[in-house]
Amino acid sequence: MATIEFPKKFTIIGNLALAFWIALDTIGFLVINLTAGVVFLLVALIAIYGVLKFLGCLRPCYNCKKCTFGLGRLAALYFGKRSLKDYKYNYKLGTAIFFYALIGPFPAAVLLISTIQAFTVLKIVVVAVLLILSIYSATTWRTIRKLDMPETPTSN
Numbered sequence: 001m002a003t004i005e006f007p008k009k010f011t012i013i014g015n016l017a018l019a020f021w022i023a024l025d026t027i028g029f030l031v032i033n034l035t036a037g038v039v040f041l042l043v044a045l046i047a048i049y050g051v052l053k054f055l056g057c058l059r060p061c062y063n064c065k066k067c068t069f070g071l072g073r074l075a076a077l078y079f080g081k082r083s084l085k086d087y088k089y090n091y092k093l094g095t096a097i098f099f100y101a102l103i104g105p106f107p108a109a110v111l112l113i114s115t116i117q118a119f120t121v122l123k124i125v126v127v128a129v130l131l132i133l134s135i136y137s138a139t140t141w142r143t144i145r146k147l148d149m150p151e152t153p154t155s156n
Contacts, residue, residue, distance in 0.1 A: 014075020
């Protein structure tokens with residue numbers, strides 16, 4: 001069975017970006033309601049860095065070249081190449097979609113509805129950044145295929 005390696009730089013940058021994403025979601029909820037913001041922050045931290053990280057660490061450690069305590073799998077889930085997502089011992093697709101929606105489309109949709117009800121520039125900026133992060137993260141799930149192009153003979 002092949003081992004998987006999560007580069008240290010990727011793991012650190014991926015988790016910093018994930019923490020920024022959660023902070024941005026929290027700001028979006030705080031703009032709507034202080035209680036909603038605090039509750040969302042707690043739920044997101046428990047769900048992502050508690051439950052999801054724990055699920056990532058349930059896999060046998062010998063499958064990872066270096067133990068990243070589940071943080072490498074978190075970075076790969078949200079920002080990694082498709083090859084890291086498809087690895088046999090990563091999260092199931094349903095789990096991935098749920099946790100992606102938790103910090104991606106759900107907060108953006110709630111904030112967009114709030115923006116329609118009471119417009120502020122801050123809400124628009126937060127929604128825009130959330131959508132950019134969500135779209136970028138979603139594009140990492142694309143399968144990149146190389147087109148089979150017939151070789152054309154060169155004429156000399």
